[in-house]
Each structure stands twice: as C-alpha cells, then as structure tokens.
Amino acid sequence: MFDPSSIIVGLEIGTSKVCAVVGELNAEGALNIVGLGQARSRGVRKGEIADVTAAEEDVRHAIVEAEQMADVEIRSVYLAVTGGHLRGFNNRGVHPVVSADREISEEDVKDVIKNAKTINLPAQNHVIHAIRQHFFVDGQDGITNPVGMLGARVEVDVHVVHGNLNRLQNAIRTVKGLQLEVDDIVFSGLAASLALLSNEEKELGSLVIDIGGGTTEYVVCANGIIKHTGVLAVGGDHVSNDLAYGLKVSLSRAEQLKIEHGSALFDESLKGQTITLSNELGLQPKQVNLEHLQRIMSVRLEEIFQLIGQDLEQAGVLDYLRAGVFLAGGGARIPKIATLAEQVLGVSAGIGKTNSISGLRSALDQPEFATAIGLVKFGSFHQRKKGPRSSLAEGLRSTLGQIFKR
Amino acid sequence: MNQEPTIAPPTKASPNVRIIGIGSAGIGVLAQLAQDGIPGDALIAVHSNTGVLSGLAGVEKIEVPNQAGSWSKPASEIRSDELLSKEALTRIRALCSGANFVIVIAGMGGVLGGGISASVASVAHDLGAFVLAFAILPFDCEGSRRIEMAAAGFNRLKNAADLLLCYPNQKTLSLIDEKASLADTFNAANRLLASGVRATWRAISSDIAIGHRFSELCQFMLRDSKECCFAVAESAGTNRVPEVVDRLFAHPLAEGASVLPAARSVGVYILGGPSLGMAEVNRTMEQFQARCETSSLLMGAANNSDLGESLLLAVLFSTESVEGSISSDEEANASAPGSDRGNLGIQLLENTSGEKRNSRFLPPPPSLPPEKMRQLLKEQSRTARPKKGQPRFRQTQLPLEILSKGRFDKSEPTIHKGEDLDVPTYIRRGVSLN
Numbered sequence: 001m002f003d004p005s006s007i008i009v010g011l012e013i014g015t016s017k018v019c020a021v022v023g024e025l026n027a028e029g030a031l032n033i034v035g036l037g038q039a040r041s042r043g044v045r046k047g048e049i050a051d052v053t054a055a056e057e058d059v060r061h062a063i064v065e066a067e068q069m070a071d072v073e074i075r076s077v078y079l080a081v082t083g084g085h086l087r088g089f090n091n092r093g094v095h096p097v098v099s100a101d102r103e104i105s106e107e108d109v110k111d112v113i114k115n116a117k118t119i120n121l122p123a124q125n126h127v128i129h130a131i132r133q134h135f136f137v138d139g140q141d142g143i144t145n146p147v148g149m150l151g152a153r154v155e156v157d158v159h160v161v162h163g164n165l166n167r168l169q170n171a172i173r174t175v176k177g178l179q180l181e182v183d184d185i186v187f188s189g190l191a192a193s194l195a196l197l198s199n200e201e202k203e204l205g206s207l208v209i210d211i212g213g214g215t216t217e218y219v220v221c222a223n224g225i226i227k228h229t230g231v232l233a234v235g236g237d238h239v240s241n242d243l244a245y246g247l248k249v250s251l252s253r254a255e256q257l258k259i260e261h262g263s264a265l266f267d268e269s270l271k272g273q274t275i276t277l278s279n280e281l282g283l284q285p286k287q288v289n290l291e292h293l294q295r296i297m298s299v300r301l302e303e304i305f306q307l308i309g310q311d312l313e314q315a316g317v318l319d320y321l322r323a324g325v326f327l328a329g330g331g332a333r334i335p336k337i338a339t340l341a342e343q344v345l346g347v348s349a350g351i352g353k354t355n356s357i358s359g360l361r362s363a364l365d366q367p368e369f370a371t372a373i374g375l376v377k378f379g380s381f382h383q384r385k386k387g388p389r390s391s392l393a394e395g396l397r398s399t400l401g402q403i404f405k406r
Numbered sequence: 407m408n409q410e411p412t413i414a415p416p417t418k419a420s421p422n423v424r425i426i427g428i429g430s431a432g433i434g435v436l437a438q439l440a441q442d443g444i445p446g447d448a449l450i451a452v453h454s455n456t457g458v459l460s461g462l463a464g465v466e467k468i469e470v471p472n473q474a475g476s477w478s479k480p481a482s483e484i485r486s487d488e489l490l491s492k493e494a495l496t497r498i499r500a501l502c503s504g505a506n507f508v509i510v511i512a513g514m515g516g517v518l519g520g521g522i523s524a525s526v527a528s529v530a531h532d533l534g535a536f537v538l539a540f541a542i543l544p545f546d547c548e549g550s551r552r553i554e555m556a557a558a559g560f561n562r563l564k565n566a567a568d569l570l571l572c573y574p575n576q577k578t579l580s581l582i583d584e585k586a587s588l589a590d591t592f593n594a595a596n597r598l599l600a601s602g603v604r605a606t607w608r609a610i611s612s613d614i615a616i617g618h619r620f621s622e623l624c625q626f627m628l629r630d631s632k633e634c635c636f637a638v639a640e641s642a643g644t645n646r647v648p649e650v651v652d653r654l655f656a657h658p659l660a661e662g663a664s665v666l667p668a669a670r671s672v673g674v675y676i677l678g679g680p681s682l683g684m685a686e687v688n689r690t691m692e693q694f695q696a697r698c699e700t701s702s703l704l705m706g707a708a709n710n711s712d713l714g715e716s717l718l719l720a721v722l723f724s725t726e727s728v729e730g731s732i733s734s735d736e737e738a739n740a741s742a743p744g745s746d747r748g749n750l751g752i753q754l755l756e757n758t759s760g761e762k763r764n765s766r767f768l769p770p771p772p773s774l775p776p777e778k779m780r781q782l783l784k785e786q787s788r789t790a791r792p793k794k795g796q797p798r799f800r801q802t803q804l805p806l807e808i809l810s811k812g813r814f815d816k817s818e819p820t821i822h823k824g825e826d827l828d829v830p831t832y833i834r835r836g837v838s839l840n
Contacts, residue, residue, distance in 0.1 A: 045817045084820055233820040234827050241812040242830035246839060251813060268584060292839045300831040307822060 008383060009066070010375025011077040012188065013055060013171055015044045015214030015237060016330060018062040019369060020077070022070035023359070023376035031380045033359025033373065035070025037062040046233045047082035047188070047215035049170040056177050063178065076181035078375040078382075081128065081171055082188040082215050084233030086163040090133070091116055094155045104137065104146045104154055116158040126165040128187055133157035133225040142223075159226045161187045183379060189217030189229055191374030192328045196352035197221055205320035208352060209308060209341070210371060211331025213237050218308050222320035230311050232304060236331050239300050246296045247288050253277065257293060264301045264337040266294045301337065305344035318345075326352035328370035423507045423610055424530070425603060426450045426498070428523050431513025431542045433458060434592060438600035440465060444607060450501055452494070452526065454518060466501055470494050470522065490522045498529050507610050507621070508535040509603055510567065512559075515544035515552040520559020527566035536621060538606065539567035540599060541633075543574040569624050570633040571722070573599055577658035598658070605638040605720040609675050612708035616687065619706060620720075623673035626704045627722050630670045634724040635659045642716040647686050650719045651693045656838040660721070663836035666697040669723040676707040677718040690719065697836070 006025045012018065022035030039062040043055030067074050093116025097108055117130040135143040137151035146154055172182050193208040205222035212235045220228040239262075244254035261275065270290040277286040312318040325341050325348070332351050341349035354364045354373050364373070425448055427436030433451050440449055446464035453459050459467040471491060502508055508530035512519035519542070527537045541560055544552045564570050578595040586594070609620035618626070627634050637660040639653035655663040666672060674694050676687055687707045694703060701723075710718075811819075814828035821827070825834065832839070 045814075046820070050817070084818070232822070232827075237813065238828070241814060241828075242832060245812055245830050246832060271583060289839075295837060295839070296830070296832050299835055299837055303827075303831045303835075 007070075007072050007074075008376050008379035009074050009077045010080070010191070010372040010379065011059065011062070011175065012080040012191075012372045012375065013044055013049070013059060013174065014041055014080075014212055014371075015047055015235065016212070017041050017368070018055075018058040019372045020059075020062045020066040020074070021369065021372035021376050022066050022072060022074070023357075023373075023380065024070075025380055025383060029380075029384060031357050031359075031377060033357060033364065033376065035066045035068075035072065036360055036369070036372075037065030037067070037069065039065070041213075045214060046084060046235075046237075047212065047231075048085075048167055049174055052170070052174055052177070055174045059174060060178055063180070074180065076183045077175060078379040079171060079175055079182050079185050080188040080191055080371050080375055081163065081168055081185045082212070082217055082231055083163065083167060084215070084231060085167050086128070086161060086187060086231045088159060088161045088187075088229035090157055090228075091119055091130075091160050092155055092157050093117070094153065096153055097151055102150045102152060104149050104151055106147055108154055109135075109147055109156075112154050112156045113158070116156050117160075119160055119162075121162055124165055125162050126168055127160055127162045128168070128185060129159070129161040129190065131159045131161075131190075131226045133159060133227075134223075159229065161190070161229055184382060186375055186378050187217070187229065188212070188215075188371045189219040189231065190226070191372075191378055192217065192352070192370040193219040193221060193226075193374065194377045195354045195357070195370045195374035196326045196328060198355070199224070201323040201326075204323035206323040207308075207312070207321050207325045207345070207347075209305075209325060209327050210329040211235055211304070211327065211337075212329045212371075216304055216308070216329075216331070218312075220312060220315075220317045220320065222317065227320060228312065228315045228317045230308070232307055234300075234304055234307075235329075239297055239331075239334075242296050242300050243293060246292060249277065249286065249288065257288065258297065258334075261290055261293055262297050263294045263335045264298060264340040265343075266291065266298050270294065297334070298340070301331075301334065301340055302344055305341050309345050312345075321345075321347045325349035328352045328367045330368045332367035422505045423448055423509065423607060424450060424502050424505045424535075425509045425511065425607070426452060426502075426526055426530075428452045428510065428512040428526060429516045429519035430458065431516070431519055432511040432523075433462065434596040435511045435540070435599045435603060436465065437462060438596045439603055442600060442604055444604065448607075450498070452498075452518075452522065468494050468497050470518070490525045495525070495529060498526055499533065502530045502533050502535060505530070505533070505535045508537050509606060510537060510539040510563075511542070511599065511603065512539070512563070513542040513544070514556035514559040514563070515542075515548060517555070520555050520562070523559065524562035524566040527563060531566065531568065536624065537567040537569075538624065539563050539570045540603060541570055541572050542595070542599065543572060543576075545575045545579075564632050567632070569628060571602070571636045572633055573602075573636075573659070580658045601640070602636050602638050602720075605640075605675075605677070605718055608677055608710050608712065608718065609706075609708065609720055612677055612710040614706060614708050615682070616684075617706035618704055620675055620708075623675055623704055623706055623722060626702075627671055627673055627724055629702075631724045634671075634722050635665070636720065636722050638718070638720045640716050640718045642714075646715075646717040647689045650717050651690060652838050654719050654721060655836060662838050663697055665723060666694070667700065669698065669701045671702045671704070671722075671724050672698050673722040674703070674705040675720040675722075676705070677710050677713060677720070678707075679711060679713040679715060680709055681715060682707065682709060682717065686717065694721075 008023045008025065010021045018039045018041050020037040021033060024032050024034050026032060039058045041058050043049060043051035043058060049055050063074055093112050095108055095112035095115055097104055113132060119127065134141060134157055135146045136155040137143055137146050137149050138153055168185060172185065175182055189210055192210040196208055197206050202221040203224045208219045210217045214235045214237050216232045216235050218230050219226060240251060240254045240258055243258055244251045247254065273290045274287045275290060277288055279285055325345055327338060327341065327349060338349040338351060351367050352370055354370060357364060357373060357377065425439065427433045433453055436449050436451055440446060449465040450468065451459055451462050451465050452468045452470060454470050454472045456469060459469060510523055510527050512523035514520045527539055530537045541563055543556050575595055578591055581594045582591050637654050637657035639650050639657060641650035641653060654660055672694065676690055691705055811828040819826050819828055
C-alpha cells in the first residue's frame with residue numbers, strides 16, 4: 001500500500017476512451033507509473049461531455065481498474081480538458097520597478113505576473129493556464145529570472161489557455177459526481193507535451209500533435225517555453241465518419257477498416273485492390289476499394305496537418321521546430337502518419353515516446369496514453385511546488401477552487 | 407419569371423471540319439482518331455518522316471523537309487514560315503479551303519510541332535475557318551531546352567489560332583502506373599487527346615437542342631483568354647449522369663473539379679443521343695453551378711444520333727488570363743535561355759486555384775531598376791481594375807442535395823474559416839472516388 005499523499009492520478013475523459021493513470025512520487029521526487037485503468041468512452045463528442053450518465057459510468061470503470069492495478073484508493077485526480085472552445089494566446093504584463101535602488105524584487109516579479117494574467121475575457125470564459133514565458137527588463141529579452149537585476153520596468157510574456165467555463169465544468173462535475181476531487185484541470189495538449197518532450201527538445205523547438213478521437217491538440221515548445229497552443233475539433237472520429245460515408249459502410253465497420261487497412265498515405269501498390277466484407281445478416285457481401293479507403297483517410301489527415309501548419313505559420317512559430325514533430329494520441333498509430341506530417345509541415349516527424357518516466361511499460365510505450373501520463377507529470381510538478389499534501393483542505397485551496405465558486 | 411429556353415432549329419448543313427496532326431505527337435492522336443472512325447478525308451497528317459506518314463492509312467499526308475538542324479538554334483530564332491515549303495503551304499491551303507472549323511494538333515516541344523503549327527493555323531485562319539488548336543506540352547523531365555522550345559512554339563500558335571486548348575503531357579502521369587512503358591504512356595496521352603478532339607468533332611457536327619452552339623462556347627471562352635483547358639467524359643446506362651460528372655471531375659485536367667471554382671469562364675457542352683432528357687441536362691448543370699459560383703458559366707446541349715445511349719460531356723475552362731501579358735516584342739526575352747518566362751506557358755497551365763501551398767519562407771523582394779518597377783506597377787494597376795461586363799453580384803442556387811454529416815449531424819459544427827470540417831474532406835475537396 002502506498003502513502004496516499006505521494007499518489008498522483010491523471011484522468012483523461014477522451015472521445016474514444018477514458019484513461020486513468022496512477023503515478024507515485026518516491027522519496028527522491030522521481031515519478032513512477034504504478035497503475036492504469038481504461039474504459040471505452042460513450043458519453044463524449046469532440047472531447048466534450050455529451051452524456052453525463054454514460055461518461056460517469058465509463059470514468060468509474062477506468063478508476064476502478066486503475067485502483068485495482070495500483071492497489072490504492074483514488075481520492076483526487078488531475079483532469080485533462082479539451083474541446084473546440086479552448087483558445088490559446090500570448091499576453092504581456094508590465095510593472096514599473098518603484099524601489100529607490102531599482103533592484104527587482106520577488107514582489108515585483110509576482111506583480112508583473114499578476115498583471116500578465118489580468119486578461120479581458122468574456123464573462124463565461126475561464127483561464128485554465130497562464131504559463132510564464134520570458135521576462136524583459138527595460139526591453140532586454142530572454143531573462144529567465146529577473147530577481148536581483150536592476151531596471152526601471154519589468155515585463156513578462158505569458159501564454160494563456162482559456163475556455164468556456166460551463167463546458168469545463170461539465171467535465172469537472174462528471175468527476176465530482178463519483179465523489180472524486182479534481183486537483184486541477186490541465187489542457188490535454190499541454191499534458192501530452194509534458195509527457196513526450198525532454199528539456200533538450202523543449203529548448204530546440206518541438207511541436208506535439210495529439211490526434212485523439214474527437215479533437216487534435218497541438219503545442220509548440222521552443223527555447224524552453226510554451227510558444228503556442230491550439231485545438232482542432234477534428235480527430236480520428238472524423239476519419240471513421242468520412243470512411244463510413246465514402247465507402248457506404250456502418251461506423252463500426254469503418255472504424256474496423258481504418259484500423260486494419262488504414263494508412264495516412266495512399267499505397268500505389270493497392271491500386272485497384274478490393275476487400276470483401278462479409279454480411280452477418282445474410283445479405284450480399286460488400287466490396288470495398290482499398291484505394292478509396294486510403295485516399296479518404298489521406299485527404300482528411302492531410303487537411304488536419306495543413307490546418308495546424310497554417311495556424312503555426314500565422315503565429316510565426318513554424319520555423320522554431322528544430323527538434324521536429326512528435327505525434328501522440330490514437331491517431332499516431334495510423335501507418336505512415338509521420339511521413340505525411342513531414343510532407344505537409346516540412347519538418348521531421350515521429351511518434352512521441354514517454355522516456356523520462358519509469359513504471360508500467362504497457363502504458364509508457366503507447367502514444368494514446370501520453371496525455372494521462374503527462375497529467376501525472378503535471379501533478380508531480382504541482383505537488384513538488386506545494387510540498388507534501390497535508391490535508392484535503394489544502395488541496396481545495398488550489399486555483400481550481402476559484403472556478404467552482406464562480 | 408421563367409424564360410423560354412432557346413430551342414434552335416437543327417442545322418441545315420453539317421459544318422466542314424478538318425483535323426491536322428503535326429509532328430509525331432499530332433500524328434499519334436490522328437492515328438487514334440482514324441482508329442475511332444473519324445472519316446479519313448477530314449484528317450491531314452504533316453510530318454518530315456516518310457516512314458511515319460506511310461504508317462497512316464486513309465488520311466491526307468503532307469511531307470515537309472527535315473528540320474533536325476533547327477535544334478541548335480535558339481527557340482526565338484526558329485521561324486515557322488521557313489520550315490514549311492511553298493508546296494506544303496499550297497497543299498494545306500487547298501485542303502482547308504471551304505472548311506468552317508480547323509483543328510490543329512501539335513506537340514510544342516518538337517521543332518516541327520512547335521515550329522510549323524503556327525503557320526498552318528495562320529493559313530487556315532486566313533481562309534476564314536475557326537482554328538482550334540490542341541497544344542501538347544512536354545513532360546517536365548524532358549529538360550529545359552525542350553520546355554523553352556515549347557514556350558516559344560506555344561506563344562506563336564496562340565497568336566495564330568483562334569482558341570488554344572492546352573494539354574501538358576505531365577498530366578498523363580496520373581493515368582498510368584509505375585510499370586507503364588513509354589509506349590503505354592504515349593498511348594494513354596493520345597487516347598485522352600483523341601477523346602477531346604472526337605468530342606469537339608461531334609459537338610461541332612451536332613444539332614443544337616438547348617443553349618449555345620459549340621462555336622459560341624468557343625467564342626465565349628475567348629472573352630477572357632485565348633487559351634483554355636478542356637476535359638471530356640462519356641458514360642452510358644441508367645446512372646449515366648452522376649457517372650459522367652464523376653468521370654469528368656476525375657479527368658487529369660479537371661483535377662477533381664478543384665480547378666472549376668477558380669476558373670474565370672466555364673463552357674459546358676452536353677451531347678447525347680435522342681434519349682437525352684431535360685432532367686439529365688438539369689442535373690448535370692446543377693453540379694457545375696454548385697462549383698462555379700464565381701465563374702461565368704455557359705452551356706449548350708445537343709443531340710447526336712451516333713451517341714446512342716451514351717452521354718458525352720465536354721467542358722472548356724480558362725483558369726488564368728494571359729492576354730497582353732507578353733507583348734510581341736517581349737517574346738524573344740520570354741524564350742531566352744535561363745529566363746523564368748521561358749516556362750511561362752507551362753506555369754499558366756498549372757492549377758492556380760485549389761491547394762494551399764505552404765509559404766514557409768518568404769524571399770526578399772527582388773531589387774529592380776526604377777524603369778522596370780514603374781512598368782510592373784503599371785501592369786499591376788491595369789490588372790487590378792475590375793473587368794467590364796463581369797457581373798459583380800450573381801444570384802446563386804443553394805445546393806439541393808443536403809450532405810449528411812453522419813455521427814456529427816447532431817453535434818455542434820466545427821467551422822473553420824467558413825468551412826464545415828465535419829463534412830468529409832474528400833467531398834469538400836471534390837476528390838472523385840471513381
């Protein structure tokens with residue numbers, strides 16, 4: 001049995017699956033994955049809760065499985081959130097240094113960060129993250145810690161991720177309905193990037209694309225900071241839907257065809273080849289053209305990468321990607337998807353690996369668990385900052401408490 | 407208020423058409439046409455090689471002197487009138503006299519096709535015929551010299567012919583597989599071009615039923631540009647309308663219909679046997695109206711008893727107007743070695759519409775002498791002016807077919823820059839699955 005204060009649980013309520021990962025922080029502060037639970041998701045569309053009852057049931061299954069594997073009682077979770085309503089942008093806060101000697105103090109830094117987080121958003125929107133980027137002292141760029149420096153004006157850039165409060169609360173209420181606490185909510189893309197990127201890759205410049213069932217999240221890290229984030233409410237479900245429509249088969253059959261014969265790039269050798277689908281109802285077997293199947297998939301996936309590429313180009317971050325593109329999510333399993341990403345985005349691409357964490361191999365080697373593992377990693381950072389959890393009341397004093405009271 | 411459709415009486419006399427194939431590329435198409443049953447007296451083959459000419463049976467043959475030495479000359483110095491002997495010119499004049507329509511087919515990359523096709527077109531034009539030229543452009547792999555020759559020949563032919571239909575051979579690559587031999591590749595190109603010429607032949611010699619004649623469609627295309635592209639498809643059976651439309655969009659030059667929204671003018675000609683129905687014409691045109699919201703669209707439909715149960719669809723579309731972009735005195739520069747303009751003819755045929763290109767690296771603006779800069783600015787201001795006669799607002803028809811979004815029918819739509827991403831991408835991009 002583990003010490004409950006050292007247990008961190010990441011919960012992702014995805015469109016195709018619900019996944020709970022249990023991590024343990026050891027005495028040295030190293031993170032170890034000790035449990036994994038998953039269940040097929042039925043109550044989520046495009047990353048957002050569409051059926052609370054079904055979603056609650058799926059979460060319960062995943063949590064129970066994770067508890068059994070890790071042999072712990074799960075009381076609280078770090079919850080991943082996503083959806084087409086999430087937006088990311090960079091904001092700058094300014095603070096004049098008023099002390100007589102012009103030395104920048106801890107208080108000045110706190111004030112400038114507070115100013116940067118003061119964002120004029122619509123009332124129904126909530127800031128999920130305000131991630132610190134670089135400081136500027138009297139216009140001098142690239143300062144990571146200005147405390148002790150001399151200057152008249154300190155500025156800081158933050159990357160803000162925000163979304164619709166009601167929609168965020170739908171996911172939180174689903175979890176709370178199971179008598180579980182939510183330690184914090186984390187943008188899925190950010191969690192995946194935490195799981196996949198090493199410090200060197202964050203420094204060099206990397207793009208993490210998490211292709212899930214209902215959404216595709218992407219995060220650009222460069223110079224050790226989060227430069228850009230985005231969400232497209234398009235994912236693997238759209239690929240299956242396109243196949244079902246184009247090949248005139250059921251959604252479940254389309255899903256099966258995608259997994260068994262799918263490819264992100266059309267294989268010329270399959271030109272003219274067909275497969276026969278048997279019919280359980282005794283109707284005529286159906287012929288499916290493999291060329292059509294792969295073309296339909298290819299154009300959809302190509303479009304996803306093109307949309308991401310356009311957004312990154314517009315944000316001016318495409319040229320930062322010196323370490324390349326790291327793919328995660330179930331979509332990363334599609335054959336030749338890395339080649340397609342390379343062709344569209346013009347940088348090297350590959351499947352992301354969660355190398356920096358130890359524990360269950362079954363979880364660590366799969367791109368679809370990147371978000372849940374990243375949540376645990378996020379939780380571990382959070383935990384180290386706060387120190388060991390002494391009581392539940394302290395947990396409730398987290399930033400998340402504010403949004404429940406809103 | 408409904409307007410009565412234009413139902414013209416059947417033409418009293420069939421127009422007199424001549425088809426002239428010049429050089430190896432032209433003769434290849436001509437051979438295919440002879441095989442397809444086009445009457446031999448309408449076909450004229452022009453080549454410098456007796457052996458090649460003797461391989462064609464039942465067509466008029468004109469032998470011209472061998473021009474192998476012309477390869478060493480710069481493309482701009484090749485003079486078409488020098489390549490054609492007086493005897494050959496007289497023979498062409500005699501064969502074309504009395505013709506209403508002359509179709510010239512020539513490969514632009516060769517000395518013969520690129521060289522004499524303009525002279526042949528001029529002769530036919532002077533005799534009062536409408537000259538429709540099919541210009542075949544070389545494969546990209548054939549090297550810059552051949553592309554230079556083609557650009558020069560293309561410009562000459564464009565000036566001489568009434569309307570130029572372009573076919574870049576490079577497009578043939580989408581019709582063949584990895585293992586296709588050279589002969590198979592050229593046969594595929596010949597078949598495709600022959601289908602275009604055959605459709606033109608049938609369109610010209612058909613009785614008009616509704617809309618405009620084919621010749622009027624050609625005149626209409628001339629409003630924007632003297633050059634345009636074509637696509638042809640044929641289908642039969644009960645499902646012939648959707649099939650013929652799908653096949654047409656799958657044509658290498660139609661590029662899955664992605665070229666249509668960007669086309670300035672689109673001319674659609676529908677040909678069918680006596681069974682061609684109004685509903686079929688209507689359904690066919692709906693497909694084009696949906697894709698040509700901003701283009702000028704003109705149509706014609708005609709009966710041709712030879713077609714039987716088949717439905718033939720021929721589409722002309724101009725993607726980019728190049729009128730006046732190269733003045734005659736700049737032609738020499740345009741084809742000068744190393745000049746970017748040398749490839750202009752080819753570039754203009756590339757799809758300018760559809761796919762979004764990645765503009766990752768923006769080069770710095772080129773440094774230009776003040777005189778050149780003034781000239782460019784003048785040209786720019788000229789092109790920016792709205793075209794007279796082009797309607798600013800057009801009432802469009804909403805698509806009658808409602809697309810199902812499958813599992814996303816009841817969910818919040820994912821709209822990105824006005825596009826509904828829940829609709830299958832292959833449908834939005836017009837990718838044909840035939």
